[in-house]
Amino acid sequence: MTTLLRSPESLYAAYDRFPTQKGASTHIARFAPALFRHAGGGLLYVLGDSSMPQRQLEENVEIVRFRREIPNFLERAIAFQSALSRIVDAARGSLRIAHFRDPWSGPPLVTANRSWAAVYEVNALPSIELPNAFPSVAPRTLAKIRAVELHCLEACDAVVTPSRTTASMLERLGVNRAKITVIPNGADPVPSQPRPVDAPERYILYFGAMQRWQGVDTLLRAFARLTDLDELRLVVCGSARSRDARRLESLASKLGLSDRVVWQYELHDRELRPWLANAELSVAPLRECARNVEQGCAPLKIVESLAAGVPVVASNLPPVREIVTDGIEGRLVVPDRPADLARAIRVLLHSPQRREEMSIAARRRVEESLTWDHALAALTALYERLDSLPHQRGRIALRPEISIEGARA
């Protein structure tokens, strides 16, 4: 049986490496402390690597990292969940509230005989996103994963999601609307920053992850249409030098942009901020795909750009429209069309006055409703509501929604 360093009042579980420079990590760094503050202490259970301590105790918070290196993604997730089950067994006596981010963490936290409230934070569903990373994943397996997601959604006491688009998708999956709380991602206002020493004179910025659904290839093709602007550079700050990043570097080279694109990787937040604050524009060229349109997303890069007073040129998609109003804080363009994107960038670059107005509006938009304070206040209010409610737990039915036809062995 797992022995814990203290009896946790709350538990935040995420199948994410923590800390890293990725959006998920930022989210955890904001939400988990809010949970622990609310409960008076707790346990954070996340992924880790050999450079990170397996156990950490910081005042009333214990951090436990699952560090076993298992090459197979699903096998690792299963082992992660088994270890969490043992932690939950050890914490059973003291646990009052649990918060989890994925179907790998959920099942041990939504068991029928629990005495704690369970909150499922849905940023994305692996049953939708996994095929992007694992194109050969079997429909039968996706159906199973979807079944666990549905189980967690039904058995938990509350669902938190950063986007109304995602909330609608969850409703379509049968989740009771009253159970869902939309808490948009936040960002803290960024004061003016010194210009990075190696920064080009004039540049537009893309920062974040580089999966195909992010549409960075559209941005590169759009940028190829802006080569007449001699001094303009594109700075890409990737969260990791991944296979996707290498693919994009190769594309830039093919487009003849090698000397016009600056590639940066794994910048720490404090290193990224100067690059962001001094950009002419920030671009979020999200693709029009099921992942973005139907599932929804909440691009932290857009909120952080607004917080730095940097106008955004982004794809006109439902989750983006929740954050940016076209012509106010930035421009929204038809997704996947390099010509339209290039035109919008060119027009804004030629209009400093318009950019200034957008910059002011962007800061105001964040200060009014998109700071982390706003998000955490909403989250804490939800925890308080859960404290005062009996948790409804019953027998749970779940069923793969995805057709399993064609999955016969």
Place this chain on the structure above:
Amino acid sequence: MMGCECRGGFFALRDCDQPVATSCGTCGRGVCSRHLSPASGFTQCLDCWAQGHGDEQQKVADDGSVPAVDRSVADDAAYDDDWAYGYRHGFYRSGYAPIYFGSHSSRYYDTYDTRSFDDDYGDESGFSEGDGGFGDS
């Protein structure tokens, strides 16, 4: 402590949750006496035993006709728990995904599921090396 971690049922699955008698020598789950496989000498749960022996399934022909049962297979069947779980394993393997009423999932995914993830994923496709989750920023 959790009860037996095996799942009963065939067309729909449900948690067993009977008191644990011992743990399965293969998967390590807590198992009640009913879900220990007699054929394995009570060292394995019925699921693990079935995974090793449950593939003796007949296939329906392409034209929809059903062949007569191979007597040599049927003759060995005592239609006990070992047989039923072996049959269940084979039936699920052929594509049937049952509704599951319950919450245990440690053996929910089988080798056919994990095989899909054997490819390298050492990139940032939301599931970068050592990083399980979603890069949503």
Place this chain on the structure above:
Amino acid sequence: MKKTLAALNALTPEQKAVLQEKRLEGSYTPQAMLALLRPVSEFDRLSDKSRVGIGCWSAVFFVLAVVCLIVTANGVIPWLLGAPLILGLLGAFLFFLVTVIRLSKVDLSNNFRQIALPFVAILREDMEKGEPMQMKLDLTAPTAKTKKTGESDAYALGVYYKVVDHFYRDAWFEGSAWLADGSSVSWAIVEDITESMRTKRNARGKHKTKSKYRKICHLAVDVTLPHKEYSVGAAEPSIDAKVKVKPAEKRTTLRLKRKVKIKSNEPWDVRALIELVAEAFRRAKPAAPAGGAA
């Protein structure tokens, strides 16, 4: 044979009654039913295996007795030695003959061992322990006289100068059960068997008659799903079956029918019946959540 007779003798009076009557009707828990019928099934399996062997031995002893009689009558062996030998061989012949007749009388349709028992064993997994199922099982031979519905006029077919088809209808298995999730399953199986008696004259001018069988098995299953647990949606059919959906206030009934064609009188694969029930559950989805706490 020794094993077969031992298995027969080990049966309880209740189990022997099943063998004699070859019919079972009533309410049984699957556990009790399997406990009752497994030894019967084991005996039936051994009996099927050994009957051919016993029949052969019976014939061998008869032939030996006749040979011995001829040899003794011709004075090759004195009667003093030949008579007891003939009597012994005839005794052995009679013993094996009686045994094979006795075993044939208690032979059960193979449908029992290869379809009914495994189906009950599968359904048991979905039932609460101790919950009974209703069942009606007719294990008399599918081509018993009582099941005959008619026969064709004689006709010629290829090398066969005389073919007569005998038709049988065997409604041998039906029942119903409540499952642990509140669903109910009922099933009925009817087999239309055609026994084709074909006579031809072989190269040596002898008339030879043989039987060929074909059958169409009608499988019908009703699965009733409670709305409390399930909603019923559309699904791509995974098998060739007719499906009718009948919604009601608290439950939805799915009526599924399937035909299985076999070119022998052997049992079909129980999977055909299991797939039919599974086809109903494939269309089931979890009921919409009843309400949230937040």
